[in-house]
Amino acid sequence: MIATQRVTDSLIIVAILLAVWQGLNLMVGDTALPGPAATLAYLAHLVPSARFAENALATLAAFTYALVIAYGLGLAIGVWLGAHHLSGAVGEPLLVALYSIPKITLYPVILLIFGLGISGKVAFGALHGILPVALLTMSAIRNIPPVYLKVARTLHLSKWQTIFAVFFPATLPEVVAGLRIGFTVTLLGVLLAEMFASKRGLGFLIINAMSLAQSEEMLTVAIMLFVFAVLANSLLLWMEHRLHRRN
Amino acid sequence: MSRVGVIRLIVVIAAIGLLELACRLGFIDYRTIIPPSEMTTVLVRLLASGELNSDIARTFGVVVIAVAISIVLGFALGLLIHAVPRVRRALDPLLATYYAVPIFIFYPVMVAIFGLSIIPIVLIGIAAAAVAMIIATLNGLDRVPRVLTKVARVHRMGPLDTALRLKLPAAAPHLFTGVKLAVSYGFIAVIASEFILAPAGLGRAIADAYSDFNNRKMYALILLLLVFATCMNMALHAWDLRWSARRGVRPQ
Amino acid sequence: MTGPDSGGEVHARLLGVTRIFPGATGQQPVHALGPVDLELRRGEFFAVVGPSGCGKSTLLEILAGLQSPTSGTVTFEGQPVTADVPDGIGVVFQEDASFPWLTVWDNAAFGLRRAGAPEAEVSRSVNDALAFMGLQDFARAYPSQLSGGMRQRVCIARTLVLQPRLILLDEPFGALDAQTRLLMGDEVLRLWRRTSATVLLITHALDEAAMLSDRIGAMSARPGRFMDIVETRWPRERDSTIVSETSFGEITGRLWENLRGESIKSLGHSGAGPA
Numbered sequence: 195m196i197a198t199q200r201v202t203d204s205l206i207i208v209a210i211l212l213a214v215w216q217g218l219n220l221m222v223g224d225t226a227l228p229g230p231a232a233t234l235a236y237l238a239h240l241v242p243s244a245r246f247a248e249n250a251l252a253t254l255a256a257f258t259y260a261l262v263i264a265y266g267l268g269l270a271i272g273v274w275l276g277a278h279h280l281s282g283a284v285g286e287p288l289l290v291a292l293y294s295i296p297k298i299t300l301y302p303v304i305l306l307i308f309g310l311g312i313s314g315k316v317a318f319g320a321l322h323g324i325l326p327v328a329l330l331t332m333s334a335i336r337n338i339p340p341v342y343l344k345v346a347r348t349l350h351l352s353k354w355q356t357i358f359a360v361f362f363p364a365t366l367p368e369v370v371a372g373l374r375i376g377f378t379v380t381l382l383g384v385l386l387a388e389m390f391a392s393k394r395g396l397g398f399l400i401i402n403a404m405s406l407a408q409s410e411e412m413l414t415v416a417i418m419l420f421v422f423a424v425l426a427n428s429l430l431l432w433m434e435h436r437l438h439r440r441n
Numbered sequence: 442m443s444r445v446g447v448i449r450l451i452v453v454i455a456a457i458g459l460l461e462l463a464c465r466l467g468f469i470d471y472r473t474i475i476p477p478s479e480m481t482t483v484l485v486r487l488l489a490s491g492e493l494n495s496d497i498a499r500t501f502g503v504v505v506i507a508v509a510i511s512i513v514l515g516f517a518l519g520l521l522i523h524a525v526p527r528v529r530r531a532l533d534p535l536l537a538t539y540y541a542v543p544i545f546i547f548y549p550v551m552v553a554i555f556g557l558s559i560i561p562i563v564l565i566g567i568a569a570a571a572v573a574m575i576i577a578t579l580n581g582l583d584r585v586p587r588v589l590t591k592v593a594r595v596h597r598m599g600p601l602d603t604a605l606r607l608k609l610p611a612a613a614p615h616l617f618t619g620v621k622l623a624v625s626y627g628f629i630a631v632i633a634s635e636f637i638l639a640p641a642g643l644g645r646a647i648a649d650a651y652s653d654f655n656n657r658k659m660y661a662l663i664l665l666l667l668v669f670a671t672c673m674n675m676a677l678h679a680w681d682l683r684w685s686a687r688r689g690v691r692p693q
Numbered sequence: 694m695t696g697p698d699s700g701g702e703v704h705a706r707l708l709g710v711t712r713i714f715p716g717a718t719g720q721q722p723v724h725a726l727g728p729v730d731l732e733l734r735r736g737e738f739f740a741v742v743g744p745s746g747c748g749k750s751t752l753l754e755i756l757a758g759l760q761s762p763t764s765g766t767v768t769f770e771g772q773p774v775t776a777d778v779p780d781g782i783g784v785v786f787q788e789d790a791s792f793p794w795l796t797v798w799d800n801a802a803f804g805l806r807r808a809g810a811p812e813a814e815v816s817r818s819v820n821d822a823l824a825f826m827g828l829q830d831f832a833r834a835y836p837s838q839l840s841g842g843m844r845q846r847v848c849i850a851r852t853l854v855l856q857p858r859l860i861l862l863d864e865p866f867g868a869l870d871a872q873t874r875l876l877m878g879d880e881v882l883r884l885w886r887r888t889s890a891t892v893l894l895i896t897h898a899l900d901e902a903a904m905l906s907d908r909i910g911a912m913s914a915r916p917g918r919f920m921d922i923v924e925t926r927w928p929r930e931r932d933s934t935i936v937s938e939t940s941f942g943e944i945t946g947r948l949w950e951n952l953r954g955e956s957i958k959s960l961g962h963s964g965a966g967p968a
């Protein structure tokens with residue numbers, strides 16, 4: 195009963211958002227903001243096209259590389275700072291400070307170092323993703339209750355047994371949370387890079403559509419990105435909840 | 442200063458020193474990165490000349506407006522949503538995924554609607570900052586002990602009075618986390634918007650310096666923003682520590 | 694249950710009060726309390742004892758107007774108590790309810806300031822209440838710098854300054870060690886004598902109830918009802934030294950006789966021993 199009510203409530207919210215969109219459309223006109231129906235029609239036409247596939251693939255490729263680098267480096271740094279007490283104490287405030295600066299200001303530097311191609315996008319995406327992954331991994335390792343390690347010792351577990359049977363499961367939920375946030379900000383980084391300077395990718399499509407005043411295309415791409423981000427995040431969130439419930 | 446603090450300082454100084462050395466010895470191309478000492482001198486000169494004043498005023502003005510609106514709006518909406526559990530339940534999934542969407546992709550849409558004024562930038566700043574404040578408010582209100590609302594009833598306080606004199610201070614540590622995030626997100630969104638498309642502002646100035654191949658100015662401006670962001674975070678952090686120490690709670 | 698022979702004006706009255714919590718979806722409703730009849734006489738010190746979960750806090754909140762009874766009526770000073778807390782009732786809760794964002798002094802001043810009292814009067818009453826609770830040296834401290842017992846005293850001071858005519862105390866010293874509780878008991882007695890308010894004290898400590906009260910209501914396991922009301926007949930001038938009197942032992946003995954079976958019941962293993 196509660197579940198059906200929840201579904202209806204969510205549908206009501208979607209309906210309200212659509213109504214607001216339609217209302218804005220009526221206020222500002224079709225050129226500035228096309229309505230939901232026109233956008234949907236355009237979406238059905240753009241998404242199967244080769245142009246969309248090409249740009250989506252470019253974004254996906256850059257995003258995948260960036261994500262692999264962000265996860266690899268982030269986990270490595272996080273494990274190091276979490277396991278080595280002094281490094282962690284020294285490094286944490288520095289990472290937090292780096293995390294909260296507007297990284298977009300560093301993009302010209304990335305461009306000067308890596309150039310305009312895919313490597314610049316990858317580097318900028320990874321730059322966004324490394325820090326949250328590292329910070330949450332570090333805190334996950336630090337938050338392992340010491341009593342677990344005492345138990346492992348009284349059970350005479352070997353070093354590797356301790357790592358696989360105690361460390362890994364105990365830190366997993368928080369690490370997954372870090373991976374989820376890392377996913378989000380890496381995607382943001384790649385898109386920002388494409389919006390500022392690139393000739394390919396979905397970020398480029400949005401900016402290009404804006405300069406050509408093609409509002410339908412701009413909205414369509416934004417909506418596709420929106421849907422992708424929401425789906426991926428829901429999947430990761432679902433994993434996180436399952437892990438938390440287990441613990 | 443503690444031993445850890447000393448080591449941290451040494452690490453930072455060593456990193457800057459290494460960069461300086463690498464630039465001066467030619468390991469890093471002058472066209473890629475200029476030495477930190479030069480960034481500093483150029484920045485000091487730019488600041489002294491006053492040519493940055495209007496950009497600085499514009500950017501910080503926009504950030505302050507967007508963040509101030511976000512904090513008030515976020516708290517008010519948080520209170521309202523919290524008061525109606527059904528709305529809360531319906532909105533929860535939306536709030537949980539909100540920051541998964543690079544909300545910034547809607548900036549061009551806003552420009553298309555409102556034109557190239559400060560309105561789209563302020564709106565994107567609010568879109569980035571206000572939801573953090575809503576989430577923090579809900580978190581804080583969830584953790585206001587039930588017994589405190591009973592105290593409010595014993596003192597026969599009205600709903601508004603209860604919200605402002607009891608819930609607001611009781612939830613303050615969480616609200617402060619929201620404020621910190623709102624400041625940070627708002628700042629990032631404003632700079633990014635200026636960077637991509639805006640008539641003026643510090644973000645715009647960096648992008649212009651980049652396309653003019655004016656590296657010296659570009660690095661000076663980047664340094665300015667980094668120093669400013671770091672100082673702001675340290676100030677907020679110190680403030681948070683003072684408050685929490687007094688109330689005997691761990692900072693978030 | 695209160696005998697009609699016992700004199701004194703009725704200050705507050707519960708008549709046929711029950712409280713049934715509607716169960717969560719898929720769960721049975723919880724019959725937490727009653728039916729309960731109770732008459733508090735003006736100026737008396739009444740203690741309620743009973744096993745954990747028997748509905749003591751529920752009883753207190755209904756009396757204060759914080760919860761509505763499922764059935765039955767509540768009156769205070771002749772007026773029905775409905776959804777609001779009537780003027781003249783002060784409550785000290787089981788949990789720590791001091792405001793962590795205010796100093797001890799500002800905590801105590803909270804109610805008076807809200808009532809718009811002139812600052813001179815606020816300052817006089819607060820200083821007085823803090824001195825009375827032995828907190829004058831901590832006026833500028835924050836609750837986080839105090840022990841649990843001191844925080845409860847802050848809450849009592851916050852209640853006292855409003856000069857309530859009926860003071861409801863819900864296990865105010867639940868977290869304290871036995872010796873400190875005895876001393877805190879003396880303070881509550883002092884408070885009661887000085888304010889000449891009616892006091893309803895909830896406790897699960899039989900000795901505390903026996904030492905402090907004029908009358909003690911012993912409640913059954915959930916749904917809580919009064920099984921017995923014991924009259925102590927202590928003089929108004931009394932303190933913790935009465936624990937050595939013979940009648941003190943008789944009173945606690947009688948209370949325990951009533952409560953032993955109920956406490957076992959509320960523990961959940963009914964077959965654990967002879968009731």
Ligand SMILES: Nc1ncnc2c1ncn2[C@@H]1O[C@H](COP(=O)(O)OP(=O)(O)OP(=O)(O)O)[C@@H](O)[C@H]1O
Nearest residue numbers: 714723725744745746747748749750751752897915
């Ligand atoms: N809001 C509520 N919803 C459902 N059940 C409740 C609620 N509040 C209390 N109860 C139930 O009512 C019963 C009585 O609760 P109450 O808090 O009055 O007990 P108590 O006598 O004060 O216990 P203690 O000595 O542990 O403080 C308990 O079984 C409790 O589970």
Ligand SMILES: [Mg+2]
Nearest residue numbers: 749750751787
């Ligand atoms: Mg209770």
